[in-house]
Amino acid sequence: MALLKILEFPDPRLRTKATPVAEVDDEIRTLIDNLLETMYAAPGIGLAATQVDVHRRVLVTDVSEDKSQPLALVNPEILSKDGVEVMEEGCLSVPGYYEKVARADSIVVRFLDRDGNEQTLETDGLLAVCIQHEIDHLDGKLFVDYLSQLKRQRIRKRLLKDQKQRQSEPEAQAAGH
Numbered sequence: 001m002a003l004l005k006i007l008e009f010p011d012p013r014l015r016t017k018a019t020p021v022a023e024v025d026d027e028i029r030t031l032i033d034n035l036l037e038t039m040y041a042a043p044g045i046g047l048a049a050t051q052v053d054v055h056r057r058v059l060v061t062d063v064s065e066d067k068s069q070p071l072a073l074v075n076p077e078i079l080s081k082d083g084v085e086v087m088e089e090g091c092l093s094v095p096g097y098y099e100k101v102a103r104a105d106s107i108v109v110r111f112l113d114r115d116g117n118e119q120t121l122e123t124d125g126l127l128a129v130c131i132q133h134e135i136d137h138l139d140g141k142l143f144v145d146y147l148s149q150l151k152r153q154r155i156r157k158r159l160l161k162d163q164k165q166r167q168s169e170p171e172a173q174a175a176g177h
């Protein structure tokens, strides 16, 4: 397994629309394992392939407290949604920011599991919100898109500043020591 680098907003690669997986083969299973390892290490409760610059329709989640419920969804498709749930969301690609977003409270989602078998899952609350957030990533969408333009621009500016600072740090260290 391997830790993958997570792209950060406003990286334009996060806007790529992922393509469906034709067959769940060993390459996809390795991707799933790496996504899970990267998600747990971050730590996070969900990660989409788009976030690690792999533009295939694959996402992983685990909303349990003890990392006991890893779930991998390949080619996820929401069949129906119901209700409204407003939750404070964060995102590994938008580090440090948490904002309220309204989504469906319960969903029915169809997907292929890591063995390539078709599954249908009916779920609500945190897992439903998490799956909707991750499917958005596969469509090139981020939770900041639901915020006001002013808020999004502010987050964009601060993250760009952070990213610039981080890029210059290794050089400064090499020069200093």
Ligand code: ZN
Residues within 6 Å of the ligand: 090, 091, 092, 093, 133, 137
């Ligand atoms: Zn996210």
